[in-house]
Amino acid sequence: MLLTAEGDTLFSRIGEERLRALLWGFYAEVVKDELLGPVFRQRVGPFPGAGWPVHIARLEGFWRAVTGGPSAYRGQPGPAHSNLGAQAAHFDRWLALWETALAEHLNPPEAQALLVMASRMRVSLQRFALAGASLQGETS
Numbered sequence: 001m002l003l004t005a006e007g008d009t010l011f012s013r014i015g016e017e018r019l020r021a022l023l024w025g026f027y028a029e030v031v032k033d034e035l036l037g038p039v040f041r042q043r044v045g046p047f048p049g050a051g052w053p054v055h056i057a058r059l060e061g062f063w064r065a066v067t068g069g070p071s072a073y074r075g076q077p078g079p080a081h082s083n084l085g086a087q088a089a090h091f092d093r094w095l096a097l098w099e100t101a102l103a104e105h106l107n108p109p110e111a112q113a114l115l116v117m118a119s120r121m122r123v124s125l126q127r128f129a130l131a132g133a134s135l136q137g138e139t140s
């Protein structure tokens with residue numbers, strides 16, 4: 001899984017502490033954002049309390065799993081995005097904030113790798129999000 005030339009993983013190059021700091025830093029900006037903030041506050045609650053420690057622990061498990069680290073993540077990212085009313089613009093903004101947070105917390109090679117991974121994930125997550133949105137439209 002995502003082995004580098006030296007045989008270590010992307011996760012080991014980032015480290016648990018930095019991954020955690022990255023995620024808290026990223027979501028601190030997400031909740032302040034005029035487009036994304038309302039969606040997250042409604043679903044997860046007021047930052048950094050309510051459901052946030054659980055949400056971030058789940059996200060940490062997710063990123064540990066996809067970067068080759070030890071992880072017990074067993075979630076389903078697709079369905080988690082299907083009833084949020086998220087549009088392409090939400091994903092554009094999410095990725096822009098992710099890029100900024102990555103540059104603040106990680107070295108360029110790791111930042112670039114996590115940006116590319118999220119850009120690829122966007123394709124399927126956005127498909128789930130838009131399908132959910134049209135479903136809502138049909139039933140309401």
Ligand code: HEM
Pocket residue numbers: 036039040043044055058059062074075076077080081084086090091094095118119121122125
């Ligand atoms: C490529 C971009 C994105 C990635 C990689 C991503 C990743 C994830 C992951 C891994 C989870 C946890 C799923 C689970 O196991 O429960 C999650 C949850 C969530 N995401 Fe995203 N996400 C992205 C974009 C977005 C956008 C654009 C929005 C909203 C506008 C959003 C809103 C949420 C919310 C509200 C949850 C929590 C759902 C719940 O627990 O009820 N995400 N995301």
